[in-house]
Amino acid sequence: MLRGLSIRNMLLIDRLDLDFQSGLNVLTGETGAGKSILLDSLGFVLGWRGRADLVRSGAEQGEVTAVFEIPDAHPVHRVLADQELSLDEGELILRRTNTPSGRKTAFVNDRRVSGEALRKLSELLVELHGQHDDRGLLNPKGHRLLLDAFAGVDLAPVQGAWKTLRSARDTLNKARDALVQAQADEEYLRHAVEELDKLDPQAGEEETLDTRRRLMQGAERIREDIAKASNALGGDAAEGAMTDALRWLEGASDHAGPQLEPAIGAVTRALSELADAQRGVEDCLNALDFNPLELEATEERLFAIRGLARKHNVVPDALAEFAADLRGRLAAIDGGADQIDALEQAVRAAQERYDTLASKLGEARRKAALKLDKAMLAELAPLKMERAVFTTQITQGEAGSDGRDDVAFTVATNPGAPSGPIDKIASGGELSRFLLALKVCLTKRSEGVTLIFDEIDRGVGGATADAVGRRLAALAQSAQILVVTHSPQVAAQGAHQWQVSKSVKAGETLSTVAKLDVDERTREIARMLAGDVITPEAEAAAKTLLTRRS
Structure with a gap:
């Protein structure tokens, strides 16, 4: 309060x-x-x-x-x-x-x-009911909300089932569209996958092939210079001269004493480094030894990979991933019928659950409608509308998140008059009273x-x-x-x-x-009765109204 x-x-x-x-x-x-x-x-x-x-x-x-x-x-x-x-x-x-x-x-x-x-x-x-709330009675779309409020129904299960059903339908439709598209491209897909599988390109292979090709193309030119370097480092050249120099220095060290030891050590180390250089040069010469047919095979595969990449408008390194995607699309075609069948079963299951919950919701609404009509009958009588008939009509409408029931309030305000939509039959004052009666019925479910x-x-x-x-x-x-x-x-x-x-x-x-206070209330109500000039008659009428207060 x-x-x-x-x-x-x-x-x-x-x-x-x-x-x-x-x-x-x-x-x-x-x-x-x-x-x-x-x-x-x-x-x-x-x-x-x-x-x-x-x-x-x-x-x-x-x-x-x-x-x-x-x-x-x-x-x-x-x-x-x-x-x-x-x-x-x-x-x-x-x-x-x-x-x-x-x-x-x-x-x-x-x-x-x-x-x-x-x-x-x-x-x-707090609940606020404004002077324009009766406009809600003029819009049949709001009637279902009012009935649901009276019934106290929980819409969450139906809303969840509807969301699941829509999702299942969307998934099925997308799968069907994808299958139709895939089937239209099936011939292309099978040819492309066969071509890609036959070549079997790998990520990074194009760069490796290109490097090997360039090496083989330049091998003849650089091999001659590397061979000359190998000869210059060999036993008949640098290695032989340094070996002779080391032998002479070691022989002289017996007479020169420790003064030659640094030089001998340096030459020894130089011979070791020279040996490493010789091994590196020999390894390079061995690598430059290639079969001319290998160059031809390398170029052929490199050009095949690049050609296939241009054909499918992808970079060479993406060919393997592209092939996997095409295989997946083919698999979807091959297993499409089974997938569609499973998705159709999911839609049927979701539809059955929605139908069950929507039917229960509709039944709850129909029971609540009878109670609301009875409650409204009791509420309208004290509002000087004892002859009015209020009826809640429920018809099947389009399925949606709140069920598949259309709700409309109809009234007959005079005996013998046909019932009709509340917005067509009731006058402004009658609408206010219908609204008050509805609010009273709804309020009984709002404690505190x-x-x-x-x-x-x-x-x-x-x-x-x-x-x-x-x-x-x-x-x-x-x-x-x-x-x-x-x-x-x-x-x-x-x-x-x-x-x-x-x-x-x-x-x-x-x-x-x-x-x-009491006297002030009398004057205020008299003002409401008479206007700016409060007459004795208005004050008397005001006192009468206050005396008759419930």
């Missing part, structure tokens, strides 16, 4: 503190006095999406605080647990600030939370929620308005209700009444809200 609402610097309100009670709370005032500002401010602290320019002109920040009393069994406890939040002695305090630039910050019991967390909480705390009705009595007056007020008062016996109204009959049924007014102080327009 909403216990308190504090507003600071929001639109025409500079400072306002309201304490609400259980039962039927009524807010009245002249048009433009600021009643909508109260609802905008409450919607703001609840995280609802609304107008952005809420901060009062000249203020650095606007702030709204709402205090709720939460009983132990209230479903909001689950959301609080998910958000790792706790109550303070059964009290839930929502606070939200806004700056002129539009920066919003939300708090729950002084702990900062996201706007999404705030909205999850508010869904379980504060209900706000914004001019739900639009289009009705006299005895009918009195009936609407009495129905709201009866509903308020088990729920907290806030009603914004211009109807004196509805206002008189309230257990508590506030007057919203607007004034100009120091050139600034401000809205204020004041709780009314």
Whole structure:
């Protein structure tokens, strides 16, 4: 239950503190006095999406605080647990600030939370039914939503089954299209795979072949120079001379003493390095020994790989991967029938599951429709529509994520008159009452929620308005209700009444809200009856209305 609402610097309100009670709370005032500002401010602290320019002109920040009393069994406890939040002695305090630039910050019991967390909480705390909600009755697409809300059905299983069915169908259709395309290219695929398999190109092979080919092409020219170098390093040249030099130095060292030892060591090392050089040169000469037929074979394979790469518009190194892809497409053709059969079975299984769940959902809706019609009959009588007949029609429609039922509300407002679509038969005032009756039926499934009705009595007056007020008062016996109204009959049924007014102080327009005592209520209801000039007759009528309050 909403216990308190504090507003600071929001639109025409500079400072306002309201304490609400259980039962039927009524807010009245002249048009433009600021009643909508109260609802905008409450919607703001609840995280609802609304107008952005809420901060009062000249203020650095606007702030709204709402205090709720939460009983132990209230479903909001689950959301609080998910958000790792706790109550303070059964009290839930929502606070939200806004700056002129539009920066919003939300708090729950002084702990900062996201706007999404705030909205999850508010869904379980407050329901707002505006003066234009009856437009939803004019759109048959919204009738199914209202019936589902009344039935309390869980759409998740059907929605999941529909998603699975659509996915299975998409997969099957894509597989069929791929198979048709593959079959159209089958001759090409088989020829290309045979050609690629015969050549069997490997990644990196083109570079290896090209390097080998270049080496063999230049082998004759460079082999002569390398052979000369080998001769120059051999025993008849450098090696022989250095060997002789080492023998002579070793012989002389007996007489020269240690003075020749560094030179002998250097020559010894030079001979070792020379031997390494000779081995490297000989290895190179051996590598340059090739069969001319090998060059021809290397060139033939290199050109074949490059030609095949150009043919298929891929780089040579990608031929192996390209071949694997073509083999996969061929395999899909060869195993296509089996794959299509398996996918068709998956579609049939998904279809059967969807049909089963959609049928159960339809059955639940039909049972709920009968209960809703009965509940509406009971609710319409107190609203001066005891002769009206409300019928929920369910027909089979196009299958979708919410089942395959089309729902339409039909009414007959006069005895003997044929039933017809509610948007064709009911007048504006009748629509308001049908909407109120529906909201009452739906509210019975919303425990612990504060209900706000914004001019739900639009289009009705006299005895009918009195009936609407009495129905709201009866509903308020088990729920907290806030009603914004211009109807004196509805206002008189309230257990508590506030007057919203607007004034100009120091050139600034401000809205204020004041709780009314018995005498003030009498004058306010008299104003609603008579207008600006309150007559004794209007005051007497106001007293009568208050005396007759339920």
